[in-house]
Amino acid sequence: MNQQGLNNKELIVEAADQLFYQYGYSQTSFSDISDKAGIPRGNFYYYFKTKDDILTAVLTQRHQLIKQLLQDCENYSNDVKAQLIYLLEVLLRDEENIVKYGCPVGTISSELSKSSVNLQMQVTDIFETLRQWIEIKMLAAGLAERSKSLSMEMLARLQGVTVLANVYHDIDFLRQSIQQHKQWLTDLLNAN
């Protein structure tokens, strides 16, 4: 695969990533991606045999992004509490889009849970990457056997806030909830 070819594949995945987020997977057509990426529709088959293959590539990219964000948190501070709070900020940084389209991982998960079982597992993996990192940080903070359920609780809180902010298109609620979540984390980690 030459330079140009790699570039085209990346362009397709990048366009698909944005479109899947904004319009959903099933509502995005090859033509939509083609138009956005500026690459002829017929050419897609060379890179991806099926539409599901494109989604797989997009999900892999989103998974990579999450891993990168976690790494950023590691680099941000040596303090576990600061890392967790920073994760919160990083995940909800893109306020406008979250309010408009919801969580990029959560929304694709609920779409896929209604159709493609095997693809949904890939999304579960992304959640699991996040959850495990959070659990490890909580363990490090001395939360012991509560860490696992607390990591689930943290993810659930994040998803809930995201869904509600999206339902009401309320960016202020999103911001207030982030503050509230920070307080929850602070209390949790200080109590120990």
Added chain:
Amino acid sequence: MNQQGLNNKELIVEAADQLFYQYGYSQTSFSDISDKAGIPRGNFYYYFKTKDDILTAVLTQRHQLIKQLLQDCENYSNDVKAQLIYLLEVLLRDEENIVKYGCPVGTISSELSKSSVNLQMQVTDIFETLRQWIEIKMLAAGLAERSKSLSMEMLARLQGVTVLANVYHDIDFLRQSIQQHKQWLTDLLNAN
């Protein structure tokens, strides 16, 4: 409209309701609904001019159901705390389907937020019916000016738990979270 006609319209809405929940709105075709309802596809146009009209009818039905559930809570007890806890149980009663397909209102909301703006407002109305009822109950419990934000927090918690239970297909997590939510409500209402 005669008896038979009313019946057919209800059959269509009923079939569509289930299919929209299980497969999503855009992934459900007229043919799917036709097959499930046992009514010829061509006949649909007599009752609904567009697919959106069917969704409107389905959303109206779901809204009615929620209002009915709230009424059930009113009838269940005179105690505000008992009413709120009962609401929790009623909303998450259908555990298997929540784990498989998520929240019937939340998932359609996130699908619609990616396409149809006007239809999504109808879903926001459903949330608002729920939220206002919760707020009123909290006001009655003496939570005063905190009631509004607490009603949002309660909805967010419910949605978050639902999303996570769906992501992991974990019915035990759902049950534990309900218990946890009950405790949260109890603490909240007793503290006052």
Added chain:
DNA sequence: ACAAATATAAGACAGTCGTCTGACTAATGC
């Protein structure tokens, strides 16, 4: 009993979907 309105049924319609083929060009390996 007859006219009008309501309801049911079947299928046509244009458009779009994801997929695939074949022809063409560019790059690579020997």
Added chain:
DNA sequence: GCATTAGTCAGACGACTGTCTTATATTTGT
């Protein structure tokens, strides 16, 4: 320098989409 592979492009394919028309049957009001 030639054969082989990798990459690009346009367009065809059948299947399916939501919508709409037409024809027929049933019910209703008078």
